[in-house]
Amino acid sequence: MDIANYFQRNLVIFQIEKVQKLKQKYLYLNDYGIVEFPELILACSSLKTLHLHRNQIAELPSSLGNKLKSLKYLSLQFNDLHHFPQCLEHLSSLVSLNISHNPIGFLPECISNLENLNYLWCNCCGLTTIPKQIGNLKKLATFGARNNKIVTIPDTITNCEELCWLSLEGNQLNELPSFCNLKNLHHLNLNDNYFFQIPSSLCRIKTLNYLHLQNNRITSLNKKYIDKMAKVKINLLNNPIENAYEFIKHKNVMLSNKSLKQEGNNNQEEYSTDSSDLDTEWEHSSTDTLYINYDSSSSDYNSEQDNNELDVITAPKLTKFILQ
The missing domain is CATH 3.80.10.10 (Ribonuclease Inhibitor)
Structure with missing residues (x-):
């Protein structure tokens, strides 16, 4: 294991243990080269916001939906998920989900269980259809399904009467x-x-x-x-x-x-x-979802904050440890 990966791994553990000990509500582990979902996160029952984008995660633990019941904001974009994680259907409190840039192929019918969703992004996921169950998301205000292969939109999407931002580019x-x-x-x-x-x-x-x-x-x-x-x-x-x-x-x-x-x-x-x-x-x-800040305090475009985040994303691995 090279020195950068060693520090990466230990910093991830440190961040998670800190959240667990202090019962913090936010955990940001973006661009840490994570391959396997850290099981320690499941002990952070106080979590409301979990950002894991720009890693290499291919699977989520089946118990995630039962362990992180309070989770409201989840970012999984730019990982290696080849299917929609079934465990997410149990996150009934989820308000925002970003699963963009994962080759999941389709959205399952169980998406309808996320009845409190306000924001859903599934850009660049290889989707060919949108399930009719999308109409059950009565609180959905923002839906992005850009750069897929979708041929038709189900009539049921018109049941999402709170929808104010829709991107099907x-x-x-x-x-x-x-x-x-x-x-x-x-x-x-x-x-x-x-x-x-x-x-x-x-x-x-x-x-x-x-x-x-x-x-x-x-x-x-x-x-x-x-x-x-x-x-x-x-x-x-x-x-x-x-x-x-x-x-x-x-x-x-x-x-x-x-x-x-x-x-x-x-x-x-x-x-x-x-x-x-x-x-x-x-x-x-028409900004892509990567550049939209949607944590618990805001869902609006915030160019200054997002530009700072991009600086970290594109920096060498060891830069993170200097910035902590």
Whole structure:
């Protein structure tokens, strides 16, 4: 065992024993090269927040769900889980779960047992479907399933009436169920899919502020839809829109210069929009979950804190011991 791994292992043990002795509620073991889930964690019954992302964990102990009953915030992203851990179904108090960047393949039906979930991220997990049981998560406010292979979305997702942030970017979708019941939806990311038009049901969501449809296959825009969504910022960059010129004066619509030039307009620069026009809130509205801070105090974007975390993540192993 090299010196870095030796210190890594002992620091992990130290951190866990400290939490256990002082009955602390938070344990952060990100990027420690952990291969096997430390059994000592199961004795930390006071834990409410457990961060284990950027390790190499392939299995979770079956008793985890029964031992850590108070757990509310769990981050497992960037590990080596090849299936959704069955033990998680017993964490009925769980509010936030991030299992992104694990090759789990699918979400099981037992996801419905996590009835208190507010935040669920499963980006880059090789998903091809979303189970209909997703509709049982009545408190779900944020759901991210980016960069998977999802072809359809179950109708039951419309039962998640508290949903306000939904990201389905980088899938294989060309239609949606009617989203009319999603009366709290604020942000919808459908970038990099196969949509040929803007789904009509989105026009009836009065709370919608951001709609991302960049890199789809949209060839024409319906003026009636665009007018109904006058208060929605719509990202339509990199779509082969044939009637783009008709909408260059719509300040809420972001169009590609390429589409406008195809119209043969010599003055398109006066009205055209491009990615350089992004304001701060728009830019952050499609941020990947790795850069979203969601501990017990906040679920909002926090660039300063997350940049500091990334500095630690990319530093050499021994840097951790200097920073302790």
